[in-house]
Structures are given as structure tokens and as C-alpha cells.
Amino acid sequence: MAADHSYDGMNRSLERGIAILRAFKPGVADLGNAEIAERTGLAKATVSRLTQTLVSGGLLQRDPRRRVYRLAPAVLSLAHAMRLSSPMLSVVAPLMRAEASRRRVNVGLAAADQDMMVYLESFRYHPRLTHRTVVSGQRIPVELTSLGRAYLWALEPSAREREYAAIAKRRPKTYKRLIREVERSFAELDRLGYCAVGWQPGVVAVATTLPFGAGEPHLMNMSIGSVEPLEEAAHRLAPWLLDLKRRCLNRLEHAAVSELS
Amino acid sequence: MAADHSYDGMNRSLERGIAILRAFKPGVADLGNAEIAERTGLAKATVSRLTQTLVSGGLLQRDPRRRVYRLAPAVLSLAHAMRLSSPMLSVVAPLMRAEASRRRVNVGLAAADQDMMVYLESFRYHPRLTHRTVVSGQRIPVELTSLGRAYLWALEPSAREREYAAIAKRRPKTYKRLIREVERSFAELDRLGYCAVGWQPGVVAVATTLPFGAGEPHLMNMSIGSVEPLEEAAHRLAPWLLDLKRRCLNRLEHAAVSELS
DNA sequence: TCTCATGTTCCATCAGGTGGAATTCGGGTG
DNA sequence: CACCCGAATTCCACCTGATGGAACATGAGA
Incomplete structure (x- = not known):
């Protein structure tokens, strides 16, 4: 979202990964790939790969039954580290x-x-x-x-x-x-x-x-x-x-x- | 760190961005690019670009005077969203x-x-x-x-x-x-x-x-x-x-x- | 069983990420 | 104030690996 800078020194994949994380907010707890794609405007395939990476990095976890992702415990750890720091x-x-x-x-x-x-x-x-x-x-x-x-x-x-x-x-x-x-x-x-x-x-x-x-x-x-x-x-x-x-x-x-x- | 999977469906840049975030933990509050590079094993230039992206995404903030990054308020928001969800x-x-x-x-x-x-x-x-x-x-x-x-x-x-x-x-x-x-x-x-x-x-x-x-x-x-x-x-x-x-x-x-x- | 919606994998394309080297920036020092 | 040094950033040529449309899988529901 927001003004797309033609090209700053920004890393596109990481930017998109962050956008996916930010799509989760109070009220929108569980998101499937499709809904993430819609909310972020990214291609389905891209979202699929990025969510996989986020899961393997521990920032998201998936509920395979409901086919949704949610924020994972690691974000609590980051927050904890931040507060202490x-x-x-x-x-x-x-x-x-x-x-x-x-x-x-x-x-x-x-x-x-x-x-x-x-x-x-x-x-x-x-x-x-x-x-x-x-x-x-x-x-x-x-x-x-x-x-x-x-x-x-x-x-x-x-x-x-x-x-x-x-x-x-x-x-x-x-x-x-x-x-x-x-x-x-x-x-x-x-x-x-x-x-x-x-x-x-x-x-x-x-x-x-x-x-x-x-x-x-x-x-x-x-x-x-x-x-x-x-x-x-x-x-x-x-x-x-x-x-x-x-x-x-x-x-x-x-x-x-x-x-x- | 850990076994480097030759190539799964993982997005390399995002993986690295996450690794940078994870380098911040209680006790290691402020990190400069150099130290991040050392801890993650990434090239200086790469770290520089990824930290810029993380800052612009709001997950890190920099203290220009001390030349260090630290975790930004957004991680608290993510944690908050997670707890509510x-x-x-x-x-x-x-x-x-x-x-x-x-x-x-x-x-x-x-x-x-x-x-x-x-x-x-x-x-x-x-x-x-x-x-x-x-x-x-x-x-x-x-x-x-x-x-x-x-x-x-x-x-x-x-x-x-x-x-x-x-x-x-x-x-x-x-x-x-x-x-x-x-x-x-x-x-x-x-x-x-x-x-x-x-x-x-x-x-x-x-x-x-x-x-x-x-x-x-x-x-x-x-x-x-x-x-x-x-x-x-x-x-x-x-x-x-x-x-x-x-x-x-x-x-x-x-x-x-x-x-x- | 068929259908539909959702997620994943494939693959050709080439955008854009990468890292070594050069440059700039800042802060400390004589 | 000029100098120096370490750190961060920018440059640039190379080419990896990210991308997205399409094809393919996977389930859930009818």
C-alpha cells in the first residue's frame, strides 16, 4: 500500500513479507493465503511462498485444518526483547x-x-x-x-x-x-x-x-x-x-x- | 544459522530479514550493521539494505547518534494483535x-x-x-x-x-x-x-x-x-x-x- | 462423484538482489 | 583545524533467484 517508491534501497521481498505480517491486526486474526493476497495486492503464488518462509522463520504459524495463518509465538519474543531493551x-x-x-x-x-x-x-x-x-x-x-x-x-x-x-x-x-x-x-x-x-x-x-x-x-x-x-x-x-x-x-x-x- | 537447505521454497531475502530481527534478543538490545553482519553471517552491504527496509517497514528503528538499530514499536503491535487473536x-x-x-x-x-x-x-x-x-x-x-x-x-x-x-x-x-x-x-x-x-x-x-x-x-x-x-x-x-x-x-x-x- | 475454491508447483523470463570495492560520513585525536 | 580511522552506504557488473501466470493438486461441500 501507500506511495510506491519507484526504487529506493528497499528490498522488495522483505517489504512484502512485512506487509503480510502487518495484515494481521486485532480483529483480523486468521488469514488464508487468498485473503492475504487480496489485502496486500500481491500475487497468489508470491504470497504462498512468502507465508511459507514466514512460517519457517517462526513468525507465522498455520492451522492446516482451517487453512489459515496466524501470528506465531516468536512475535511475543520479539516484543519481550524490545521491552527489556x-x-x-x-x-x-x-x-x-x-x-x-x-x-x-x-x-x-x-x-x-x-x-x-x-x-x-x-x-x-x-x-x-x-x-x-x-x-x-x-x-x-x-x-x-x-x-x-x-x-x-x-x-x-x-x-x-x-x-x-x-x-x-x-x-x-x-x-x-x-x-x-x-x-x-x-x-x-x-x-x-x-x-x-x-x-x-x-x-x-x-x-x-x-x-x-x-x-x-x-x-x-x-x-x-x-x-x-x-x-x-x-x-x-x-x-x-x-x-x-x-x-x-x-x-x-x-x-x-x-x-x- | 542452522542447516542451510539447499533450496526449499523459501524466500532468501525474507529469511535473512527475519534472521536480522531474531538477532535482537534480551541482552543484545542495540546492534549496528557491522555486528548484525557478524552475528548473521551476511555481507555488510546486504545487511545495510535489509536494515533500511526493516526500518521503513517499521520493525526496526535506528538511533542515528549511536549508529545502532533496535526493535521498533510495531513489534509490540504485532504481539498485541497476536494475543488478542x-x-x-x-x-x-x-x-x-x-x-x-x-x-x-x-x-x-x-x-x-x-x-x-x-x-x-x-x-x-x-x-x-x-x-x-x-x-x-x-x-x-x-x-x-x-x-x-x-x-x-x-x-x-x-x-x-x-x-x-x-x-x-x-x-x-x-x-x-x-x-x-x-x-x-x-x-x-x-x-x-x-x-x-x-x-x-x-x-x-x-x-x-x-x-x-x-x-x-x-x-x-x-x-x-x-x-x-x-x-x-x-x-x-x-x-x-x-x-x-x-x-x-x-x-x-x-x-x-x-x-x- | 462432481464441482468449486483455495493453495501449491512449474517454468520461462528478467527484475532486482548480491557482495566486493570505492566512497562517504562522523567522531575522536594530536 | 586538519587528519585519521572505523563504520555505513552507495556503486556496479554479474547472474542468482524472485516473480506471476498457468497448470496442477487438494479438500470441502453438494
Whole structure:
């Protein structure tokens, strides 16, 4: 999908293999070769060979009875390796958890993947159980959420333009209105260092950036189920979020320094 | 790595791309092109091109300053999609969690990936915090653990031989003794439906199979930190495990039936 | 048994992947 | 600031091996 670059330095087979993996998402769990071919626009024969390779590489497994493929345990291993490897996660997660429990709110950390935001970690506050991390890996739209807007805000202009183009393509109808809202969030971020959005009824979220290192920007949010007006809830959450952000950046600084041993 | 099949129906570039992804594991978080080339045995130029493709596909991200790649958020999304898609997980996990809390033990669900076992889910009992799921995706050796032995036991002879060969290659020294131990576990599984292993000091684990559907076998275990002798602890855990297994299979049966609507 | 839908294998074609060598890039050093 | 060194990228000629249409297998359902 997307603009086909005449020819960059990209490896075609691998690109296609990745496209096949990405065809699996929550809701589309099991896919046969035919459906994969349809969704990716690849030739049947090609899909057949690539899925074989993905199976032998352990990223897909097939259910021969139902003639479908699904994602294999190896993707869990990769995710596990990633979480352990991320200094961001290992340093910040404990602070997030403590804050979620102390303030009785949800606290999330996210980064961008293509034109979606992905939760790297999310501690949900739940009055009964202690908060558990369930939604790591969950994808949410960039243009509708506080996390996504903070992300767009953090981007340099050229990259931001690319994102806008993706949004325009995805939502031609509401595009103009969305951008206007997005830029109102930018103003908030400029002025106050956070933005507040209530994209799901009864849920208020505030988000900010967690700028560290050279890579992709990370975003942090805090959210709460609430009946009070957005403004009010946001004003309550924002100081907590900004304080948490400050402490996280401190810790990251320390961790980076002590790593130079 | 491993035996290079002269030429099966495998796509070489994709195979190599997967090999690169697999080079990232807990402990080896950041890899430069050079190190990837070394670890995978690929040519520098090839690695350079494939990593570019993986980055553009969102599976890797690069830290330009440190000149290294690491796994990208998209792998979390894939893992997330996988967990949601697995009927096994969604049906069985609640039962596992309840059991972990009720019996005050660790309860795990695993499947095989290549020659390792991968935890699909694991509820650790912890007296303080409620049990959380942390280790999903963690890899443990097949030959030393109760889960792994139950897996080997569930395999058909030809596949089991392949696993034996892999073990022999990995541990030429202790191979013979290991196989003897493994087959003692088989005897337990034949007689009692479970096997008990204490592969880490002070930890006793019992495991059994969770045969459902046509795909790869799933394994379930229960473990506990304990100072009592293995036999004794195992006798305490086994009835709980087998009862849990029975209830899980029931639920799976129901779920499968009601899916035919 | 026939039929239809889906997956796999074949094969001629040639796009495009490959790896050694040359080049560029960056960061550390005197 | 010029220099150097290791790493990454780009170039390029070679030719492997990926590709997709068509033929062939494989099951499931009628």
C-alpha cells in the first residue's frame, strides 16, 4: 500500500513479507493465503511462498485444518526483547506505575508507528485489582488523541506534513476540521506544555512529550474517566503529568550518565 | 544459522530479514550493521539494505547518534494483535489468573518457537502486589524445563527427533544425560499426565499439555518457590494443575462450539 | 462423484538482489 | 583545524533467484 517508491534501497521481498505480517491486526486474526493476497495486492503464488518462509522463520504459524495463518509465538519474543531493551521503558515504567496508583489515574507511554500511535506501556488504574499492563502494543489514531497530537507537535515540519497528508488521505471528509483541532492542541502545547483531548465520551486525557535521546519522540499521557467538563479535569491532571514528566527526564538523565561507566 | 537447505521454497531475502530481527534478543538490545553482519553471517552491504527496509517497514528503528538499530514499536503491535487473536489465550488466561491467585502459585502457558519455549502468558503469584503478567514472550530452554519436556512428549516422533538433534548440537557434552532425564519425564507424563522438574534451585514446576485444535501443542505449568523436596511439592501442585487443565479444555470446547453460530 | 475454491508447483523470463570495492560520513585525536 | 580511522552506504557488473501466470493438486461441500 501507500506511495510506491519507484526504487529506493528497499528490498522488495522483505517489504512484502512485512506487509503480510502487518495484515494481521486485532480483529483480523486468521488469514488464508487468498485473503492475504487480496489485502496486500500481491500475487497468489508470491504470497504462498512468502507465508511459507514466514512460517519457517517462526513468525507465522498455520492451522492446516482451517487453512489459515496466524501470528506465531516468536512475535511475543520479539516484543519481550524490545521491552527489556528499551531504557526508556525500564526507567520510566516504575515511575508510571507508582503515579497511576498514587493519583488513581491511567498513565501511558507511547510512540509512533507509521500513522498510528502505539502504547509502549500503559498502567490503568482500577479501583479493585492493582493496575495491570494490558494494552501494550495497542494502536490508537494519531489525529484524535492527546498522545497523537503531542506527537505531531514534536515533529519537525517536513515529517509533520507527511503525517497531515496521511490524515487527509484517510479522512478526506473531516480533514479540515481535524487539522483545526489539532492546531488548537498545538497552541496548548506551546503555552502550557501539554494538550487535553476527550476523544472518547467520558474520558479525558492529557499528553505531553518525553524528549530524550535522538530517536523518535516518546509521548506520555494521563487519563481518567470523568463526568466533569474537559477543562476542569485537564487542569487537575496536567500538574501531575508535568511533574511526572520532569521526574522521568531526571531519571533518564541519571541512567544515561551512569551508563558511561 | 542452522542447516542451510539447499533450496526449499523459501524466500532468501525474507529469511535473512527475519534472521536480522531474531538477532535482537534480551541482552543484545542495540546492534549496528557491522555486528548484525557478524552475528548473521551476511555481507555488510546486504545487511545495510535489509536494515533500511526493516526500518521503513517499521520493525526496526535506528538511533542515528549511536549508529545502532533496535526493535521498533510495531513489534509490540504485532504481539498485541497476536494475543488478542489467540482464542487459547483469551479463554484460558482468566482461569489461569484466578488459579494463580487462589492457589498462590505461578501459572504459565507456553508454546514452542524453534528450539525454545515461549511463555504466551504467565501469572506470577506475589504475596504483595496482585500477580501481574510480565514475562509474556520470555524464552526458556526446551530440554531443562517442565514445559519443554511436556512439549517434547507431545511431539510426534519425527519432530521429536529433530528437537533431539538440535539439543545434541547445542549441548554435546551433557546430551546423553539430558535425554535420559527427558525420558524419565516422559514416563511421568505417560503415567500421571504431568511431569515435574526443578531446573532452578528452590523452584519446582509441574507441566502438562493443553491439547486443543490442530496447531502446535500448548503447554501449561504451575510452579512455586519451595524448600521442600521436589516430589513433595510436585504432589501438591499436580492435582491443581490437572484440574485447571480439565477446566480449560472444557471452556475451550464451549468457546469452539459457540463460535459455530 | 462432481464441482468449486483455495493453495501449491512449474517454468520461462528478467527484475532486482548480491557482495566486493570505492566512497562517504562522523567522531575522536594530536 | 586538519587528519585519521572505523563504520555505513552507495556503486556496479554479474547472474542468482524472485516473480506471476498457468497448470496442477487438494479438500470441502453438494
